[in-house]
Every structure is written in structure tokens, then in C-alpha cells.
Amino acid sequence: MRERGRARRLIGLGARTGGALVRTRLGGEADWRALGEALFEGLSELKGPAMKLAQIMAQWDDLLPADLADELSRLQRQAEPMPWPDIRRTLVEAHGDLDSHFHEIEERPFASASMGQVHRAVTRDGETLVLKVQYPGLAEVLESDLSQLRRLMRLGRWLKVPQARIDALFEELATSLRGELDYRAEARALARYRQRYVHLENLVIPEPLPEYCTQRVLAMRYVAGTPLRELETADDALRQRLAATLADWLTEELFTHGELHADPHAGNFAADDRGRLVIYDLGAVIPVPEARLVAMMRLLEATLDGDPMAMDSALLDLGGRQGQGAPLALYREAAEAVAPLFAPGERDFGDVRVHRRLRDLSPKVWAAMDRLQPPADTLLLSRTLNGHYWNLVRLGGRLDMQARSRPLLDWARRRPMG
Structure with a gap:
């Protein structure tokens, strides 16, 4: 793994990605499938931090254009092996x-x-x-890769991803990769x-x-x-x-x-x-601190109650809301999207109507990210739980989420905040 050659490859992939984003922002059409194929081939060969980031991004089913996400998801199962x-x-x-x-x-x-x-x-x-x-040689090139990756991730601003979220994702990735060595x-x-x-x-x-x-x-x-x-x-x-x-x-x-x-x-x-x-x-x-779980469950309770003000307060306790908070209408829409998963009886995670509604809500959440800027540990929890949600979708799981969540909500009520 030669550092200089790796840096050139990463810069080249970044330039190609940036070009596609610029064309989109200027009203043109980007060939997301072709870009995804190029990223798959390049990142599959390079391995390391950039490939890890692409795998993470592919887990967010609602984040990337569908053709690009499909190609990047291949990194989870078809990556080119090292000789x-x-x-x-x-x-x-x-x-x-x-x-x-x-x-x-x-x-x-x-x-x-x-x-x-x-x-x-x-x-x-x-x-x-x-x-x-x-x-x-991975340990030797890790920090150099991370430096190049930080530059590459700045392209996320073309997707209207707030800088705070980009920085949090980078710190999460860097910490995770150093630990995985x-x-x-x-x-x-x-x-x-x-x-x-x-x-x-x-x-x-x-x-x-x-x-x-x-x-x-x-x-x-x-x-x-x-x-x-x-x-x-x-x-x-x-x-x-x-x-x-x-x-x-x-x-x-x-x-x-x-x-x-x-x-x-x-x-x-x-x-x-x-x-x-x-x-x-x-x-x-x-590790997931108990205070973080309590705050998450209070956010869930406020969401299931359909109480926008309580949702805003719970987000503030989580450290995931800035300034004036999101519009109350967005909180109401989020509550309406989540509620079907927690209705009485078994809920079908394979029901496309549920996750399609959550996916349709995603652009509005991104648009409010200047006021919803989760800290790194909240972002990591969110990304992980989202990944497991999609695993349940893949399995077509039918679970009684109301019965499963009730004792957890009771548990959270008995514990102090902070």
C-alpha cells in the first residue's frame, strides 16, 4: 500500500464524485450507476477507511441515489480480495x-x-x-488515508449534508477504524x-x-x-x-x-x-451510557404520544437539536411515520408502505439539519439502529413492537435524566 499512489487514487475518485454532484446541482443528470461502478472498483482495491465509509453510506438506504447505493452495497459482499x-x-x-x-x-x-x-x-x-x-501495511497508511478521506467527505456538502454531520461521521469513522486495528x-x-x-x-x-x-x-x-x-x-x-x-x-x-x-x-x-x-x-x-438510553426512550415516548413539544424537548436532552429546533410540523410528520411500527399486535417490517413513508420524510429531515445536528455518539447510535432496522426489513420480520417497547418505556420513566 503505497501512500502516494493511494492518495492519488482517492483524489481521483473524489474528483469524479464531485463532478457528478456539480452536474446535479447545475440541473444536469449524473450517471450514478457509472459512478458507483467506478467507486466500487477503486474502493474495492484500496480497502481501508474509504471502503469502510462507502459501506456505511450504503447502509443508509435513503441517503444516496438508488443506482449509486446499489453499486456501493456490493462492497459488502463482492469486494476484490487481496492477493x-x-x-x-x-x-x-x-x-x-x-x-x-x-x-x-x-x-x-x-x-x-x-x-x-x-x-x-x-x-x-x-x-x-x-x-x-x-x-x-494498513496501520501505516491509516492516518494518511483518513486525511485524504476528510477532504473527500467535504463533498457531502453538495448533498446538503451539514458540516457538523460530516465532521461527526468522520470522527466516528476514524475512532472505529483505529479501534478495529x-x-x-x-x-x-x-x-x-x-x-x-x-x-x-x-x-x-x-x-x-x-x-x-x-x-x-x-x-x-x-x-x-x-x-x-x-x-x-x-x-x-x-x-x-x-x-x-x-x-x-x-x-x-x-x-x-x-x-x-x-x-x-x-x-x-x-x-x-x-x-x-x-x-x-x-x-x-x-458503550452506550444509560443516560443516553433514557433520553432515547423519552424521545420515543413523546413520538408515540404525537407530542411535538415533548419531542423537541427530548431532542434537546439528547444533544441532537440546535437553535430553535425543527418545525413542529416536521415532528408531527415524524410521529405519524413511526407510529405504525408501534401499533398493537405484530407489525410487518417488510411492509413497504412503512419504510417508504420514512424514506419520503428523509429529505425534510435533511433540510432541517441546520437545526438538527446530532453529536457523534448519537449519530453512531442512529446509524447502527438504522442498519438493524433494515436487517429486520430484509427478513420481513413481524414483531409486536408495542409489547417490546412498553417495559423499556417503563424502565426509562423510573430513571433520572443526566
């Missing part, structure tokens, strides 16, 4: 003579991500495991989550193997599974079980343990042959 000799070099640096540890390592990865790729391996004892290997931390998270959620029978978290783990190599027992993104046409009973498990797990994560798995793209989840939900990646786990 085996480069990956092998990292493994040799970590383990020395590979033949003394492994009977076989598959040279072709079965998953390629922004920070590393995953190879199946068999130990000398005949045990099948997976090795998540960090791309070589240490695979030992992810191994500890896997061990912690396995112990914590052992009572959830329909949840599977692969076991880390510390003897094979280093800062740049994460080893886990192999757990086969069908990726969540391939389950949209699967048996309905299976999809409902997975949706319920996902919702149960997220609720316990937040309200019992005060943590959140913060990388919700569909490639991190699968179903095993027993129909259990598998979570493969715990590289991004963030």
Missing part, C-alpha cells in the same frame, strides 16, 4: 512456519472486507477454523459475548482461539451459515425466528449490558443449519 502472497506474509509474521501450525489454509478467501479478509484453515489437529487477516480486542469481545449470551439458544457467536490470535490475525472456530442477505426468500418461519432473535439480542445488549454491536451490515449475520442467528464480526462494539 494471497500479501496475506500469507502477514500470517508468516504472526505464526512463523505455517506448516507447523496448519495442515491447510485456503488461498481463496470466502469473505473480503474493508480492513481484512477471511480464509478457512485446518489445523494440524484437524480442526477447521477461520483466520481473519488484516491487510498488510487490534484484533486481540475483537477476540476479547467474542469471548465476552459468548459468555454473556449463552442463554439465548437461537444465537451463535464463534469461539475465538487465543493461541492463534495476534494483533493482526483473528482465529475463530468455523461456523457455517447462510448470509442474511441470501435469506429474503427463505422459509417464513426461519426468517421470523431470526428476526425475533435479532431483536431480543439487541434489546439485551442495550438495556442490560449498555453495549452495542456497531457494524450492522448484512454480511456480518447468517443463519446456521439449525436456524440460529450467527454473528461473525465483533470488531466494532461501543
Whole structure:
């Protein structure tokens, strides 16, 4: 990874993106599909921060033009793998003579991500495991990449994204990427989550193997599974079980343990042959303070009550509203859009009418962003929960959200703010 060459590639991709945005702002038409293909090819090869940002942006289904979002979403499942000799070099640096540890390592990865790729391996004892290997040289170029990425992200202003939101997204990304460089931390998270959620029978978290783990190599027992993104046409009973498990797990994560798995793209989840939900990646786990949860639930309560003034007050407590706040009419529209998900009985996350209404509301929210400027931790929570919402949509989950939210609202009422 040569820093100068990477910088030129990033600048070139930024210029092409900027040109498309300028044409749009001047009343012309941009070829979003062609731009998406160029970004996919370039970012797939470069890996690292820029590819991570594109994956994050693709999760926001309502943020980008549809053709551009479709192309960027391929980065979650079709990214170009790094050549085996480069990956092998990292493994040799970590383990020395590979033949003394492994009977076989598959040279072709079965998953390629922004920070590393995953190879199946068999130990000398005949045990099948997976090795998540960090791309070589990534730590050395990370800060340079981030510097270029900050410049690239300024193009977000052409999409009328407020500078405060751009800055918050950048800080979130930078913090996350620096933390994801240490695979030992992810191994500890896997061990912690396995112990914590052992009572959830329909949840599977692969076991880390510390003897094979280093800062740049994460080893886990192999757990086969069908990726969540391939389950949209699967048996309905299976999809409902997975949706319920996902919702149960997220609720316990937040309200019992005060943590959140913060990388919700569909490639991190699968179903095993027993129909259990598998979570493969715990590289991004963030703490969620109780005060933040209380404020979020009070915002939800005000929203379900359809009370614009209470919604505005709750946003102020969250630190997510500036100046005079948003127009009361926008609060009312937001409440009307969210309310169907919390009506009595099971609500169908696959009902396109619900998320189409939320999507249609999005431009009005963006237009008010000069007064709605969430701090970085609120932005991260919002982005993560939005990603899990779309996972439930993909599964066509039917959940009784009113019954699920009632005890959480009661919990929030019993706790002081701040």
C-alpha cells in the first residue's frame, strides 16, 4: 500500500464524485450507476477507511441515489480480495512456519472486507477454523488515508449534508477504524459475548482461539451459515425466528449490558443449519451510557404520544437539536411515520408502505439539519439502529413492537435524566 499512489487514487475518485454532484446541482443528470461502478472498483482495491465509509453510506438506504447505493452495497459482499502472497506474509509474521501450525489454509478467501479478509484453515489437529487477516501495511497508511478521506467527505456538502454531520461521521469513522486495528480486542469481545449470551439458544457467536490470535490475525472456530442477505426468500418461519432473535439480542445488549454491536451490515449475520442467528464480526462494539438510553426512550415516548413539544424537548436532552429546533410540523410528520411500527399486535417490517413513508420524510429531515445536528455518539447510535432496522426489513420480520417497547418505556420513566 503505497501512500502516494493511494492518495492519488482517492483524489481521483473524489474528483469524479464531485463532478457528478456539480452536474446535479447545475440541473444536469449524473450517471450514478457509472459512478458507483467506478467507486466500487477503486474502493474495492484500496480497502481501508474509504471502503469502510462507502459501506456505511450504503447502509443508509435513503441517503444516496438508488443506482449509486446499489453499486456501493456490493462492497459488502463482492469486494476484490487481496492477493494471497500479501496475506500469507502477514500470517508468516504472526505464526512463523505455517506448516507447523496448519495442515491447510485456503488461498481463496470466502469473505473480503474493508480492513481484512477471511480464509478457512485446518489445523494440524484437524480442526477447521477461520483466520481473519488484516491487510498488510494498513496501520501505516491509516492516518494518511483518513486525511485524504476528510477532504473527500467535504463533498457531502453538495448533498446538503451539514458540516457538523460530516465532521461527526468522520470522527466516528476514524475512532472505529483505529479501534478495529487490534484484533486481540475483537477476540476479547467474542469471548465476552459468548459468555454473556449463552442463554439465548437461537444465537451463535464463534469461539475465538487465543493461541492463534495476534494483533493482526483473528482465529475463530468455523461456523457455517447462510448470509442474511441470501435469506429474503427463505422459509417464513426461519426468517421470523431470526428476526425475533435479532431483536431480543439487541434489546439485551442495550438495556442490560449498555453495549452495542456497531457494524450492522448484512454480511456480518447468517443463519446456521439449525436456524440460529450467527454473528461473525465483533470488531466494532461501543458503550452506550444509560443516560443516553433514557433520553432515547423519552424521545420515543413523546413520538408515540404525537407530542411535538415533548419531542423537541427530548431532542434537546439528547444533544441532537440546535437553535430553535425543527418545525413542529416536521415532528408531527415524524410521529405519524413511526407510529405504525408501534401499533398493537405484530407489525410487518417488510411492509413497504412503512419504510417508504420514512424514506419520503428523509429529505425534510435533511433540510432541517441546520437545526438538527446530532453529536457523534448519537449519530453512531442512529446509524447502527438504522442498519438493524433494515436487517429486520430484509427478513420481513413481524414483531409486536408495542409489547417490546412498553417495559423499556417503563424502565426509562423510573430513571433520572443526566
